[in-house]
Amino acid sequence: MADEKQVTAQEAPHLEPVHSDVDETHTTTTRPSGWMYKGIKVGKSEIWYASPIVQLLMVAMVCFLCPGMFNALSGLGAAGQVDPSAQNDASTALYSTFAVVAFFSGTIANMLGVKATLSVGGLGYCIYAASFLCFNHTQNRGFVVFAGAFLGVCAGLLWTAQGTIMMSYPPEDKKGRYISWFWIIFNLGAVIGALVPLGQNVNSRDNVAVTDGTYVGFIVLMFLGAVLALFLCNAGNVIRHDGSKVILMKNPSWKTEIKGLVETITASPWVVLLFPMFFASNIFYTYQLNDMNGGHFNIRTRALNNLLYWTSQIIGAIVFGYALDAGKFRRSVRAKASFIVLFVITFIIWGGGWAWQKDQVVREIAEDENSGYDKLRIDWVDGAPRYIAPMFLFMFYGFYDAAWQTCIYWYMGALSNSGRKAANLAGFYKGIQSAGAAVFWRLDGLKKPYNTIFGVTWGLLGAALIFAAPVIWLKIKDTVSLEEDLKFSDETAEDVTVNTKQPKEASV
Structure with a gap:
């Protein structure tokens, strides 16, 4: 034997x-x-390494080191600078290229595989952080804008590969938990990243840029994330615990992948009702990070708020991720319940946000160096109600972000188990999401009033939920049949299901 x-x-x-x-x-x-x-x-x-959970945890660590650190940097407001102009320009370039590339990145991910796609995607993050280190010394805004545009290309690739893994690898009854685990680890990156500037600026009550050491730390960690992605398996190598495989194309070509991109819409035209939800999924960062945190708090308090914001994201991911997998209720019931909760907290949290925002100084005063407002910015020693109320509000904003993102990924994952279709959906999601972000960073760059940006953000979130309601209410079923998933593949049921025959042991 x-x-x-x-x-x-x-x-x-x-x-x-x-x-x-x-x-x-x-x-x-x-x-x-x-x-x-x-x-x-x-x-x-002997093949545990190719299991969905190990691969998901590795992807989460890549995102911990790359976009997680990017979030920590962005959460400081103005990417750690005093004047947000350079970061606004970079963000507009970033999300503009992100929006274009992401539409086709599902096709690229299916062609190149998730490993190469993730690794290339990770490189843009360390270059972006390096551009702000350079800006501290040279004020070279052109490099910052270029780095933002390049990161948009890279981020489009990274997030599409990540979305493919998170939506298609898990079994149907564990998708919420997998999304939750990813979001926890990913946001731990932002939490730990936020500790760096907090520690370095803990004694600074002035409104100043962060130190060079902060940027160097981000650069090193982001580069490690790009390298880690090279150790992933590609989707075709992954086997679930029951022996089933991820549904892919056996022999993908540019022609078949572009065709699949079109089929994602033409076969399910109602999916466009989710597009407003995609569009609104990143627009709130502009107000929350730049206009609230960057506009009204000094540097050390911005760093503390940043830490609390991403910690609250972890709490939101745990609550919603596990609730979405609650086995006592059918999946269609869970989808409807999550939609109702999301609708309610949209108006409670943002309603509380307006109660605070309407009493704050206008942008012209907040950004005028000669207004004297820098000395009046909120500090954590101010206590209640000047600091404690907005502190909790900012934490609820972080919780809300995780709830919104977790629900969107779960909704898309509930519509298909196909890795090929998931890549295309993730591409649409990140492309439309980035278009929304580009618009709002540009509005901020044009110095639109804080109240205007707040109001438009809140209004779009509410409208997006109304558009998405028919899909969530009518199209999310308790399970997706294998036949339905195979419509987006050239594989057969025998290629992806468990072989129940008892094979004989090989003889020498």
Whole structure:
């Protein structure tokens, strides 16, 4: 009889499950006790690396180090600078290129594979942080804008690959938890990243730019994230616990992928009703990070708010991620309940936000160096009600962001289990999301009043939910059939489902 051998993740797609004679679950069905590779029996532990959960955790760590650190930098307001003009210009360039590239990045991810797509995507983040280090010394705004535009290209690739993994790898009953775990680890990056400027500026009550050391720390961590992405498996190598595989195209070409991009819309035209929700999913960062945090707090309090904001995101991801997987209720019921909760908190949290915002100074005073407002900016020692009330408001904004993003990913994941379709949906999501962000960063760059940006943001969030209601109410089913998913692939049911036949052990 052949000896058992080690199998690499690249060999995993050729494995077939071997079912044990022992009923491990104490039910009438048995679970795989191993797999066959070219007729040789191997254990499950030897391909754990290619499992969905390990791959998701690795992607989460990539995002922890790249966009997580980017969020920590952005959360400071003006990317750690005093004048937000350079960051506004960079963000407009970033989200403009992001919007264009993301529409086609699903096609690119399906062609190149998620590993290469993620790694290339990670490079733009460290260059972006480096541009602000350079700006501290040279005031070279052109480099900052270029870095923003380049990051838009890279981010389009990274987030589409991430979305593909998060929506298509998990089994249907665990998608909420997988999204939650990703969001927790990803936002831990922003939390830990926020500790850096907080520690360096803890004694500064002035409104000044962050130190060079802050930017250097971000650059190093972001580069490590791009390198880590190279150790991922591609989607075709991933095998779920039950032996099933991710649905892909066997032989993708540019022609088939562009066709799939079109089919995503033409086969399900109602998906366009989710586009307003996509558009609104990043627009609130402009008000929250630049106009609220950057506009009204001194540097050390901005750093503390930044830490609390991303910590609240983790709480929001846990609450909504696990609630969306609550097994006591059918998935269609959970979808409707999550929509109602999202609608309610949109008006409660943002209503509280308006109660605070309407009493604040206007932009012209907040950004005028000669107005004397820099000495009047809110500091954490001000206590209640001057600081405590906006502190909790800012935390609720972070909670709300996680709730909105978690629900969108879960809604898209509930519409399909196909890796190919998930890549296209993720591309649409990130492209439209970035178009919305580009518009709002440009509005901020044009110095539109804080109240105007707040009002338009809140109005679009409410309108987006109204447009999405028919999809969430009528199109999310309790399960998606395999036949439905295979419409977006050239694979057959036999290619992706468990082989229940008991294979014989290979002889020498």
